[in-house]
Amino acid sequence: MGRKGSRGGRLAALGMVVLAGALGAPAASGGQSTGDTPSQRRSAELLYHCDTESGQRDLRARVELSIPDAASGDRIGVTVRATLGEQVVAELVADGAAEVSGVVSATVLVREAGDEVDESVLLPDLAVPATPLPAEGSLTLTGSGRVRQLTTDGPGEYRVSADRFNLLLGWRPPASDPGDGSDGSEPDPGGTEPDPGGEEPGGGEEPTPDSGPAPTPDAGGGAAAAGRQQAPPARAFDCAPAPGQNTTITTLTVSGDGTTEPGTDAEEPEYHPDAPLDGGRVGTSAQAADIPEDCVDFAELNNAWCAYLGGYTNVDRMGAALRIDPGIVNLALPIIGPCNDGSEWFWFCQTARAELRHNGEKKLPPTRNSFHAFDFMPNEATVELTQIGDMEIEVRAQVVAPYDGSVIARATLSVRVYDVTVNGVALDVGENCRTQEPITVALTADYPGDYTPATGGFLDGYTDIPPFSGCGVDGDLDPLLTGLISGKDNYVKMTQGQICDIRTERYCPPVPPELQR
Known part of the structure; x- marks a missing residue:
C-alpha cells in the first residue's frame, strides 16, 4: 500500500510530520520555468484553531496551488500563507524574537468524483524564510515548495481541499546567550554542507537521511547550556480548520498519461461561517467512522x-x-x-x-x-x-x-x-x-x-x-x-x-x- 504523495504507506498526518526536509526558495510554477504561465488556484482565507504550549491561538491561512502547463512537466507549486494575529506577534516579540523562520507541514484532502471518502495527502514540508516581526499588528508568513503529484489513483476528476498543518517557528536567541551563534556566525546544527551538485533542496523528492550519528540528548549544548537557557526561542502551532468553512482549493483532472490540469473553478471560494462542513466527516459517508474497538483514548494528551x-x-x-x-x-x-x-x-x-x-x-x-x-x-x-x-x-x-x-x-x-x-x-x-x-x-x-x-x-x-x-x-x-x-x-x-x-x-x-x- 503506497502513501499518497510520500513514501512508505498511505498515511494521514495531523500536523506532527515536522521536518520532511527543507524545500527551496518559493517557486510559483513548481519547477524550472518553461515560459508558460501556470494556473493559480487557492482556498479562501480560512480560520484555523491552533494548539500551542500557551493554549489555543487562532490563525488565518490560505493554501495555494500553482499548476503548470500539462506539457511542461513541471511540478505543482504549493504555498501556505499563514497570518499570525497581533496577540501572537506580541507574544513572539515578548519572547525575544526579532525575526522568525521555520517550516510548515501540511496535508490536503483529495476526493475522487463519485467517492464519499477523502484521502489525506501529506505534502512535502514548506520552508518559511526569515521574516522580520512588525512593531505592531499582524504578520503573514509564507511557506512554499513543490510536489510531483497530488493523486495516485489514476485518471479521474478530483477535488482538493485544505486540511491541517503544523507551523514550527524558531528565532535567533539574544546575543547575550552563549552558544547561540552570537559571534555572528550562523548555527551549524547538522555539521553538513549542501551538495553543490545535488538537486535543489525540497524539490519534492524524498529527503536522504544524514549518515551521521543520531542526535544525543545533550546535542548542541549539554548540561551547561541547560543552566543558561531555560526557554528555547521556538514555538509550535498544531492547527486545524475551524468548522463550517468551505475548504476547497480546486478540482483537478488527471489524464491517462498522468498529466494534471485544473478544473474550471477559477473563482475563489467564499467564507461562510454558518455553512455545514464541506463533504462531511473525513473517512466516512455521513456515518460514524469505523473505528476498531481496540482503538482507545488512554491518556490526556493533545x-x-x-x-x-x-x-x-x-x-x-x-x-x-x-x-x-x-x-x-x-x-x-x-x-x-x-x-x-x-x-x-x-x-x-x-x-x-x-x-x-x-x-x-x-x-x-x-x-x-x-x-x-x-x-x-x-x-x-x-x-x-x-x-x-x-x-x-x-x-x-x-x-x-x-x-x-x-x-x-x-x-x-x-x-x-x-x-x-x-x-x-x-x-x-x-x-x-x-x-x-x-x-x-x-x-x-x-x-x-x-x-x-x-x-x-x-x-x-x-x-x-x-x-x-x-x-x-x-x-x-x-x-x-x-x-x-x-x-x-x-x-x-x-x-x-x-x-x-x-x-x-x-x-x-x-x-x-x-x-x-
Missing part, C-alpha cells in the same frame, strides 16, 4: 491516534524470521515543541506514549509461524507478544537546515509460544511457555524520512531473546525451546501504518501496513 503495527524478528538460531501480524497500537502525543533539555534552540522534541491492544489486552495478535528446525525439520508455532509496562516513542528534530532528526521507540515485551508442532506432530509445551524475562526492545529510525508517529513508517534494531521457562506438560522442554529460539542480537523491523484520529474520527479506520523485512 492527540489520540491509533494505527496498525506489525513486523518481523529474526531468530538467528534457526536462520528464520518470525512474522508479527499487524495489531492496534494506540498513540498519545503532546504537541512537539522546544526540547528544554539544554539542547540548542533549533532542536524540537516530542515523547509519545504507546499502548498495544488486542481484544482488550495489551498485546499484539498471536501469529502462526512456520519454519525449519535443524535446517530440515518443519515446525509451526503460535507466537504472542504482550506489552509489559510503558512504551514510549521519542522524537528529536531540527527546525533549521539540514532538518535532521531521530526517533527511538522503547518497549518491554513478554514472548509466549504455544500450539507447537514438530515435523507435523503436536508438541505440548503447555499454556505458560514464555521467556524467563521480558525482552527489551529499542528501535530507531531517521526522522522524518523513515518514521514519524503521525505518518508511520518503519523502525528497526536488535534484541536479545532470553531463555524459555514453563515449557512442557509431560516433560521439561525449556532446553529445547531455548536452544531453538533464544539468542543475542536478533534483528527486528516493525512497520506502522495509517493513523486514525480517535477523537475526531478522521482518517478512520486505520489501514494495516505492508510489512517490510
Whole structure:
C-alpha cells in the first residue's frame, strides 16, 4: 500500500510530520520555468484553531496551488500563507524574537468524483524564510515548495481541499546567550554542507537521511547550556480548520498519461461561517467512522491516534524470521515543541506514549509461524507478544537546515509460544511457555524520512531473546525451546501504518501496513 504523495504507506498526518526536509526558495510554477504561465488556484482565507504550549491561538491561512502547463512537466507549486494575529506577534516579540523562520507541514484532502471518502495527502514540508516581526499588528508568513503529484489513483476528476498543518517557528536567541551563534556566525546544527551538485533542496523528492550519528540528548549544548537557557526561542502551532468553512482549493483532472490540469473553478471560494462542513466527516459517508474497538483514548494528551503495527524478528538460531501480524497500537502525543533539555534552540522534541491492544489486552495478535528446525525439520508455532509496562516513542528534530532528526521507540515485551508442532506432530509445551524475562526492545529510525508517529513508517534494531521457562506438560522442554529460539542480537523491523484520529474520527479506520523485512 503506497502513501499518497510520500513514501512508505498511505498515511494521514495531523500536523506532527515536522521536518520532511527543507524545500527551496518559493517557486510559483513548481519547477524550472518553461515560459508558460501556470494556473493559480487557492482556498479562501480560512480560520484555523491552533494548539500551542500557551493554549489555543487562532490563525488565518490560505493554501495555494500553482499548476503548470500539462506539457511542461513541471511540478505543482504549493504555498501556505499563514497570518499570525497581533496577540501572537506580541507574544513572539515578548519572547525575544526579532525575526522568525521555520517550516510548515501540511496535508490536503483529495476526493475522487463519485467517492464519499477523502484521502489525506501529506505534502512535502514548506520552508518559511526569515521574516522580520512588525512593531505592531499582524504578520503573514509564507511557506512554499513543490510536489510531483497530488493523486495516485489514476485518471479521474478530483477535488482538493485544505486540511491541517503544523507551523514550527524558531528565532535567533539574544546575543547575550552563549552558544547561540552570537559571534555572528550562523548555527551549524547538522555539521553538513549542501551538495553543490545535488538537486535543489525540497524539490519534492524524498529527503536522504544524514549518515551521521543520531542526535544525543545533550546535542548542541549539554548540561551547561541547560543552566543558561531555560526557554528555547521556538514555538509550535498544531492547527486545524475551524468548522463550517468551505475548504476547497480546486478540482483537478488527471489524464491517462498522468498529466494534471485544473478544473474550471477559477473563482475563489467564499467564507461562510454558518455553512455545514464541506463533504462531511473525513473517512466516512455521513456515518460514524469505523473505528476498531481496540482503538482507545488512554491518556490526556493533545492527540489520540491509533494505527496498525506489525513486523518481523529474526531468530538467528534457526536462520528464520518470525512474522508479527499487524495489531492496534494506540498513540498519545503532546504537541512537539522546544526540547528544554539544554539542547540548542533549533532542536524540537516530542515523547509519545504507546499502548498495544488486542481484544482488550495489551498485546499484539498471536501469529502462526512456520519454519525449519535443524535446517530440515518443519515446525509451526503460535507466537504472542504482550506489552509489559510503558512504551514510549521519542522524537528529536531540527527546525533549521539540514532538518535532521531521530526517533527511538522503547518497549518491554513478554514472548509466549504455544500450539507447537514438530515435523507435523503436536508438541505440548503447555499454556505458560514464555521467556524467563521480558525482552527489551529499542528501535530507531531517521526522522522524518523513515518514521514519524503521525505518518508511520518503519523502525528497526536488535534484541536479545532470553531463555524459555514453563515449557512442557509431560516433560521439561525449556532446553529445547531455548536452544531453538533464544539468542543475542536478533534483528527486528516493525512497520506502522495509517493513523486514525480517535477523537475526531478522521482518517478512520486505520489501514494495516505492508510489512517490510
